[in-house]
Amino acid sequence: MRKRFIQVCGFLISTLGWLFVLCTMAMDFWRITQIGGQGGSFIIKVAWYWSNLWKDCFTDSTAVTNCRDFPVLWSVTTYVQGVRGLLMCGLTLGFFAAVLCFLGMECTYIGGEQQSKDKMLFAGAVFHFVGGVADIAAYCLYINRVARTSFAPSLAPGILRYDLGPPIFLGLVGCFCILLGAIFYAVTVYTVVKPKSRVVYAYGGRTYMDPRSRGRSLYTGYYGPYSGPSRLYGTYYASGRSSGSRISKLSATTPEKMSARDAFV
Template sequence: MDPIVEVVAVILGFIGWVMVGVALPNRYWRTSSVDGNVITTSTIYENLWMSCATDSTGVHNCREFPSLLALSGYIQASRALMITSIVLGSFGLVAALIGIQCSKAGGENYVLKGRIAGTAGVLFLLQGLCTMVSVSWYAFNITQDFFNPLYVGTKYEIGEGLYIGWCSAVLAIAGGACLTCSCKLGLDETVNLSPLPYHSRGTVYSGAARSAAASTYGRNAYV
């Protein structure tokens, strides 16, 4: 395993995990502007938890969604996926800090540490996939309503919270892939460390046998 690759993978996974925590409470998952005169122009923005409105004077009001069962299915699924992403990232960070070579945690058993680091890479990959599915599904419903000419409700556009989520997913997937590939390469190098077959490695030649061989074959045998 390459320690530099491991450290880079852990840094990417950590940044992705932090950005998930930033994207989840962000209020601007989708935004919509209601144009009017100077007094009536307002901006409506929502996330997974609440809906807010701001008028041209700077006054804003937020209202939390009253009931979980009354929400759309994709909002409930996005909530679950984002929370799952944070949990997976937390376990992935703990496992990565234990499994990387430069860490003193976990002792000197590098085979076990490599397996733990590989598990951390899988957890980072799952974190990125959960985040990617959540924000992409949410964005799909925004664009579907926006381009639907028969939709009579408020049409929203993609907000900054979704872009943060996409960046988080890419970083987590990249970190997980680097960590998993690094551990796989380290395992291959360990397996191929000794090119000799198993039976030849276990053979022991005594000094008497070598003396007998030398007496049997004279110097002329090497000419």
């Protein structure tokens, strides 16, 4: 029950994060600056310059907006192309991650046996994490570009100092939700990547390995005699193998004497 609850929380949080990131691609005011707005006259003249990933716009005090769409793909500013590409790659990975996680959740009845579902869920968590990192890189690239202009000691004539707009902060919150959802998924299926130890049983001075792994025989390696307090039986964990010359010792049998109680007259 706890595993299902964590997986459902991860699904909701990661889906909300991808929704935030998707909304930022269509939002305005990625960067914005204001000119004017000072008093001293009957009419306060003010203008706003703002941009997003698709156009540059100008809005005056009468709420009239004039925009200039960015040209074709290969003539757009380099950093805008990089931001677009990273966000689209992240959204593509997020789509496949959401599908894999939906199929791999324990509360769904599709996806095969439980072991296969855990593997799909872990793969979806990895896709979520990589897509979230790609989106963070996109927002950081845009922030770096704006910050370099804003904090420059001197600018050429005609270049404005912009501030960051709401889509940047919304996108960073969405990236945090994506990474948090990926962690929730990974916590529930961490046993997929956790190595399984093999148990070796010792009987009468001879040791035998427990056949836990699929596709292996009962006697796939040799382990020395049990060195515990009892020579009759016991268990210990081991993972190494020895040379093939010692494997034949496993086939040796220890003769046992028949007790007088079990003898037939």
